[in-house]
Amino acid sequence: MNKVRLYPQLELLNTWAIDRTRFSPDATEPPLCLRCGRPLNPVLSRNGHSRYIDVRICDTCGTDEAFSDALGFPKRFFLWDAVENQRLKVPADDDAWLLKSACPFYQIYLETSEDLLGHKSPRTELAYSRSDYDGHRWWTTWFTAREELKTPERIEEIDRFMESLFDLPEMASLETMRQMCRFYAEPTSEPTEFNLYCDTDHFHVWLRLVTRQRDYNLYVHFYVTDEKK
Template sequence: MKINTYRTILEQMWQKDKKCFAPDAEFPPLCLRCGKPLNRRLVVNALSRYADVHICEDCGMDEALRDACGQVLPMWEWYALSCGRDMNLHSDGPALTTICGFSHIYDGPQKPFPLNHLEHPASELVYSRSDYDGWRWWTTWHHGSEEPTEPELSEEIDQFTEALLQLPEFKTLDTMNRFCRANAQPTSDRTEFNLYAATEHFYIWLRMITRARDYNLYCHFYLKEPADDVGQME
């Protein structure tokens, strides 16, 4: 399974745009960040700090200034993503997005987990809780039922979790923190962020906590109803 992020989507777009340069471009493509034309000479354009793409000189300067003071422009606000350009490029796998397309499940029936008195949406099958100890991730699982999970569903959960933790953004707690600042939905707590995804059988909520010596990553898996559609990054 391949999990897409805003970074991977932009990098796919750039691989298409980069073909205009050889090494100069007669008709340069638009800057993915602001929508203005790039310099016709590839080497004059700036390399983004958040994705392996070239952006215009003005955006390169703005990105550097923002990065220095911790005021990152969220990647979903980049021109190429906000205008919806080439969004079909990410169709080969689930996408992590700041848009929750399944909020209705939180207003529906609730249930307690075994050995857990907290209420969860009735569709929640399982969730994981992970912490980063400075060297690696440690994960524990909490099941919503004492009945065994169907092998097909277990395999899908395992594939998503393995693909998630193999992303360079989740290599360490520091890389996750940097990723969250540019790619995840902020909350009222500046150290906590949300992302959402959908696979064939599940809606998924990622809760990311960037504080050291805490549980840093929660992955909640909610079973879809048969008629539900797979969510798409918008």
């Protein structure tokens, strides 16, 4: 069964697990640093340990992470060399729905329609949710955009997606969501707002994440991928 997970979290961990086997105890041909792409030190203990994910990085990157963290501008994972240059190794049996920082479905915004109140949205939007965190739990309200797009299969998938999304440790609270956005999400012109995107079996999904307190903190929009289904 599909689960929602963050990209490239598992990919980085799995790649490092494979690279780690080249140290026995030292590496004759050291693997490349996942963060910058330069060779790691042949002696494992002389490499740094990332502050943000359980992998080893080169000593230079370790120092840079410390400075970046102090300044409040960590290097987002989608900017790591292993991600940019597609050096990641993924388990073959992985069928998760991946939350990514880049939108792969801009075309859906080219054709819009208006509701009775004059609000414009993509013609393929079935529904969206609006959630806020009250300090103890999430509260969610649902809005239907296109009633005619509802099918039992689509509704069941929306329910599974949302359940899996809120099961993520990163969604345990507003603070953990805020930390997630620092490393995994697409930044916007508003420093407290971020985006994530996902493709599922039936939908393009857009997550708008708002990290401000006393505000609606999460909007999840579901756009059907094939209106004829």
